[in-house]
Ligand SMILES: Nc1nc2c(ncn2[C@@H]2O[C@H](COP(=O)(O)OP(=O)(O)O)[C@@H](O)[C@H]2O)c(=O)[nH]1
């Protein structure tokens with residue numbers, strides 16, 4: 532299994548290897564806690580209580596802990612629970628939590644464009660994720676346009692411009708400090724005129740001033756709604772997996788300030804506490820569209836609940 536720690540190579544397998552990295556902390560805690568029940572034929576209440584208490588302390592969240600306890604209580608390990616059988620049971624339970632929320636972003640808007648508003652705190656990975664999404668949509672033969680709605684820092688506009696040029700998609704941008712709503716207005720008009728399939732809008736994530744952020748996002752939504760009552764079709768919150776439990780409070784805040792229709796979790800490589808994804812699925816039930824495991828353009832994929840469940844259980 533030493534391959535799991537190998538440096539990412541860009542091959543198909545490296546995707547799973549990096550996922551193992553992002554979930555390692557969660558997975559190791561889980562395995563440690565499960566080791567106490569290996570060999571048992573029937574798990575008694577005391578053992579199950581102890582296990583549940585320990586699992587609550589992992590980042591999977593209390594409800595996942597309770598469900599894992601129940602499924603292990605119901606499981607019959609005829610010849611004594613071996614580690615593999617326990618892990619399979621746990622993976623099945625985690626997959627059952629994750630499957631209902633796994634929903635890829637689909638381009639279905641009519642009339643076009645489908646407007647995807649991307650929100651999240653600074654540094655969570657919004658701009659990088661927008662580039663990766665644009666690339667995914669292009670691979671599916673959709674035409675894509677980007678709007679630089681994070682006008683707070685010139686660097687943010689420049690960063691999106693670099694990506695737009697690299698992947699060959701048009702960018703609608705304004706001056707630093709400009710009004711994001713007017714950029715979005717121009718972008719929707721241009722995308723409509725050009726028959727663009729998907730318009731992805733970057734935004735600033737200044738949580739320090741919640742009121743201002745709320746006003747800014749509300750204004751963007753108003754302008755969008757005036758041009759197309761269905762827009763934005765998606766409001767995607769980007770979460771940084773290395774934020775652990777903070778990611779959960781960010782969901783609550785952004786639901787309040789902007790409404791959220793789905794999630795993308797980034798940085799599920801390195802030393803993330805990926806288990807928070809399971810807690811988010813349980814607690815909010817919001818669609819999880821995709822996950823990111825690196826800084827490169829092809830480091831984003833639609834969320835695969837079965838693979839992630841097996842990685843968490845340590846058996847992928
Ligand atoms: N390791 C890792 N880094 C990422 C990932 N996504 C984004 N980043 C990095 O995180 C930093 C912030 O990303 P950025 O897209 O600028 O975030 P924004 O402020 O929300 O727009 C950048 O250095 C990105 O390269 C990821 O999935 N994995």
Ligand SMILES: [Mg+2]
Nearest residue numbers: 657658681687
């Ligand atoms: Mg940005």
